[in-house]
Amino acid sequence: MPPSTIVNSEDGIQWYIEQQGSGPHLILIPSGEGDCESFAKIAAFLARDFTVTTFDMPGMSRTTCPPSAVADVTAPLLAKQIVGLMDELKIQVATFYGCSSAGLAALSLVANHPERVQSAIVHEVPLHFLPDLEKLSKKDDAEIIIACRQIFATTFNKDPAAWEALGCEFHARLERNYVTWLRSYTRLVPEELSNEDLTRRPITWTIGALTAAGAFFDNVVTATKAGIEIGTLQSKHFPQVSIPDVLAAHIKSSALKYI
Numbered sequence: 015m016p017p018s019t020i021v022n023s024e025d026g027i028q029w030y031i032e033q034q035g036s037g038p039h040l041i042l043i044p045s046g047e048g049d050c051e052s053f054a055k056i057a058a059f060l061a062r063d064f065t066v067t068t069f070d071m072p073g074m075s076r077t078t079c080p081p082s083a084v085a086d087v088t089a090p091l092l093a094k095q096i097v098g099l100m101d102e103l104k105i106q107v108a109t110f111y112g113c114s115s116a117g118l119a120a121l122s123l124v125a126n127h128p129e130r131v132q133s134a135i136v137h138e139v140p141l142h143f144l145p146d147l148e149k150l151s152k153k154d155d156a157e158i159i160i161a162c163r164q165i166f167a168t169t170f171n172k173d174p175a176a177w178e179a180l181g182c183e184f185h186a187r188l189e190r191n192y193v194t195w196l197r198s199y200t201r202l203v204p205e206e207l208s209n210e211d212l213t214r215r216p217i218t219w220t221i222g223a224l225t226a227a228g229a230f231f232d233n234v235v236t237a238t239k240a241g242i243e244i245g246t247l248q249s250k251h252f253p254q255v256s257i258p259d260v261l262a263a264h265i266k267s268s269a270l271k272y273i
Contacts, residue, residue: 023098030076031069035061039108045118048074056256089205093122109269113137125211133216133272151196164190172256211241218268
């Protein structure tokens with residue numbers, strides 16, 4: 015296990031963070047599961063070249079927060095919360111990786127806090143509302159948990175066995191996270207980002223070669239309009255779980271281009 019600690023930021027969030035390695039700062043932002051355990055393998059690999067910081071998201075797993083921190087989640091709010099944590103950790107500038115909602119946070123950091131961003135590496139960013147998830151959020155907690163177990167294990171993952179192998183403690187923490195994710199994070203309003211916003215700092219952008227083509231085609235359109243090259247990874251939504259070695263190499267090479 016990497017060294018972990020609790021860090022209090024001025025907005026009342028008590029962050030569970032893990033930090034390891036040395037070198038330029040690299041921040042791994044968890045996606046919908048909200049728990050940094052899914053980054054364990056790639057963080058260990060990347061710590062050979064970077065100071066790697068990751069954390070549980072506000073209101074998720076071991077990070078606690080005031081209700082206001084998750085009452086009206088937006089990409090700019092997530093970016094502001096992460097900058098608040100960076101201030102406490104004395105991290106002036108960092109490279110960021112995020113997929114899904116974490117990708118939205120990374121893009122918002124580029125747009126709204128470019129002075130804190132070396133570059134951003136994003137995968138499959140939800141640029142539109144997902145009505146099926148909105149319907150699911152209306153169900154009771156037990157129904158949400160059952161549905162999300164299936165969504166996260168198979169829809170989001172190429173390798174369900176690798177997802178299960180993250181362990182009993184991880185999956186027990188996710189039972190509560192699923193409800194927070196559906197009720198707060200899936201309502202996250204995609205920020206209107208101009209081409210200028212998206213070019214304030216370098217962005218490396220991918221989608222999954224194994225994800226249905228229509229799901230994130232808007233990523234291709236948005237990146238292309240901004241003049242950002244977009245590639246693919248041989249994964250679905252969570253490459254950190256199914257292809258951690260490939261993702262770690264991708265993050266390393268992408269980050270080093272701009273350091």
